Amino acid sequence: MAPDCEVDGGVSAPVAIDDLRGRLTHDAPLAKLVWFKSGGRADWLFEPEDLDDLRVFLERLGGKLPVMALGLGSNLIVRDGGVPGVVIKLGKPFAKIETRDDHVVACGAGAHGILVASTARDAGIAGLEFMRGIPGTVGGFVRMNGGAYGREVSDVLIECDVILPGGNLVTLPKADLQYTYRHSALPDGAVVVAARFQGEPGDPEAIGAKMDEIAEARENSQPLRTKTGGSTFKNPPGRKAWELVDAAGCRGLQMGGAQVSEKHTNFLINVDDATSADIEGLGEEVKRRVYEHSGVELEWEIQRVGRP
Incomplete structure (x- = not known):
C-alpha cells in the first residue's frame, strides 16, 4: 500500500491500491467539504495525486461503483444518508x-x-x-x-x-x-x-x-458569509426565481435549522445546525408555495445527491 493511501482497518478497498499515490478514505465525512456544512459520508473518497493516478483508479474501478466528482461543494446538498460509491475530490494538482x-x-x-x-x-x-x-x-x-x-x-x-x-x-x-x-x-x-x-x-x-x-x-445582494448553497432554483423563462419566492411569502421562512435568506430569497441558508433534510425539505416547501401562488413549477439548480 502506498504510504499516502488511507483505508480504515478491516475494510476491503474497491480497487487494487498497492501503487495508487493518492488518498483513499472509507466512510469519509463530507459535511466539512460542502458549503452547507451538512450531510452524510461518502462510502469512499478518493483524492488523486495527479491525472494519471485518477485515470488508473477509474480504470480499475471499471464502472463497478457510482462515481461523483466534488469541487468546492458550493452548489450541492449532500443528503444525510451519505453518498454511495466513490466521491472524487480534485485538489491542487488539478x-x-x-x-x-x-x-x-x-x-x-x-x-x-x-x-x-x-x-x-x-x-x-x-x-x-x-x-x-x-x-x-x-x-x-x-x-x-x-x-x-x-x-x-x-x-x-x-x-x-x-x-x-x-x-x-x-x-x-x-x-x-x-x-x-x-x-x-x-x-x-x-x-x-x-x-x-x-x-x-x-x-x-x-x-x-x-x-x-x-x-x-x-x-x-447575496448572503456570502453564511452556510449556503448558492442559487437554489433555476430562473424560469422570462422570470426571476427570487421574485417568485418573495411573492409567495417565503422570505425568512424556516424549517428546522434551515431558512430562506432574508437578503436574497433564492438562497437557502443553514442558520442552526440544519440537517440536509431540513434544507431540502425547505426547498420543496418553497416550490410548493410558489406553485400555489403563481402556478410556476420551480426547478432545483442546487444538485442534491446521496441517500435520504
Missing part, C-alpha cells in the same frame, strides 16, 4: 491555470472561478469576468454550464478533457456537451479534469473594473 496564444485560457478542473478570471485579467484576456461571480471550480462550471451576470460557460468553452467511467481520457468539443440552461449531456460518472476557454483581447484595467463590479454586486 488547479493549474495558464494562458495560451489566441487568448485561450487553459485550466484544470479544480481551478477556482475567481482565479481563472484574475489570471485572464492579468494577461489582458476579456470575456471570462463572469467567472468572478460563480462560487465553484471549473469542473462544476463545465458540467452544469455555470453562469452569472449575463454569460455562461457555453459562451466561452472550446473543449474539455474528461475521464469516462472505465478510465478512458477523452477530449470533448463544446458541441458534444449539448448545453442548455444549467445542464450538459455529460454522462453520470464522467469526471471533468481540464478545460480550455476562449477569451478576447482586452485592457486589464477595464477587465478588473468589471470584475470589481461583479464582486460588489454579489456582496450587496
Whole structure:
C-alpha cells in the first residue's frame, strides 16, 4: 500500500491500491467539504495525486461503483444518508491555470472561478469576468454550464478533457456537451479534469473594473458569509426565481435549522445546525408555495445527491 493511501482497518478497498499515490478514505465525512456544512459520508473518497493516478483508479474501478466528482461543494446538498460509491475530490494538482496564444485560457478542473478570471485579467484576456461571480471550480462550471451576470460557460468553452467511467481520457468539443440552461449531456460518472476557454483581447484595467463590479454586486445582494448553497432554483423563462419566492411569502421562512435568506430569497441558508433534510425539505416547501401562488413549477439548480 502506498504510504499516502488511507483505508480504515478491516475494510476491503474497491480497487487494487498497492501503487495508487493518492488518498483513499472509507466512510469519509463530507459535511466539512460542502458549503452547507451538512450531510452524510461518502462510502469512499478518493483524492488523486495527479491525472494519471485518477485515470488508473477509474480504470480499475471499471464502472463497478457510482462515481461523483466534488469541487468546492458550493452548489450541492449532500443528503444525510451519505453518498454511495466513490466521491472524487480534485485538489491542487488539478488547479493549474495558464494562458495560451489566441487568448485561450487553459485550466484544470479544480481551478477556482475567481482565479481563472484574475489570471485572464492579468494577461489582458476579456470575456471570462463572469467567472468572478460563480462560487465553484471549473469542473462544476463545465458540467452544469455555470453562469452569472449575463454569460455562461457555453459562451466561452472550446473543449474539455474528461475521464469516462472505465478510465478512458477523452477530449470533448463544446458541441458534444449539448448545453442548455444549467445542464450538459455529460454522462453520470464522467469526471471533468481540464478545460480550455476562449477569451478576447482586452485592457486589464477595464477587465478588473468589471470584475470589481461583479464582486460588489454579489456582496450587496447575496448572503456570502453564511452556510449556503448558492442559487437554489433555476430562473424560469422570462422570470426571476427570487421574485417568485418573495411573492409567495417565503422570505425568512424556516424549517428546522434551515431558512430562506432574508437578503436574497433564492438562497437557502443553514442558520442552526440544519440537517440536509431540513434544507431540502425547505426547498420543496418553497416550490410548493410558489406553485400555489403563481402556478410556476420551480426547478432545483442546487444538485442534491446521496441517500435520504
